[in-house]
Amino acid sequence: MSGLPGLTRLDHVGFTVPDLEQAHAWLVEVLGCEYMYKLGPFASDDDWMAEHLNVDPRSVMRELRFYRVGGQAVFEVFQYEAPEQQTQPPRNSDTGGHHVALYVDDLDEAARYLARHGVKMLGSPTSSKGASAGQRWLYFLAPWGMQFELVSYPQGKAYDSNPERFD
Secondary structure (H helix, E strand, O other): OOOOOOOOOOOOEEEEOOOHHHHHHHHHHHHOOEEEEEEOOEOOOOOHHHHHHOOOOOOEEEEEEEEEEOOOEEEEEEEEEOOOOOOOOOOOOOOOOOOEEEEOOOHHHHHHHHHHOOOOEEEEEEEOOHHHOOOEEEEEEOOOOOEEEEEEOOOOOHHHHOHHHHO
16 A cells, blocks of 8 residues: 555644634534634744744744544644734635535535524535535635535435446
């Protein structure tokens, strides 16, 4: 087998937010994440922050918090202060663009729930085709503009029942 030796699973997804209290309330109260613990602040008088975290050497990580998502994945959520800090989240088409997809059993029920909580959704639920037929998805935005996605395929995807067809 080729690839990274010892790789067994995704451990966590880290992202930076402009307001940790706002993010905490949204992650816990709207998404239903389990708050775990916090660390910080972290700063350095030398180049440690740049060398180890790829941020401006004078950056200050005010705090980071950990949240369990659906009993499995973990979000590591940062709040930084940094010189020349970019505050606009990247779009999917931008270099570094990304989104976090959350699996739900019933996409329509989850979308109605998000709507009741005032969450901005991008379009309406979309049905996938090809290897992903059987899947429905819907993008939505966190209060700070980060892209998330609801995804559901309770009967599986076309790929699951016939992978040879899609190689």
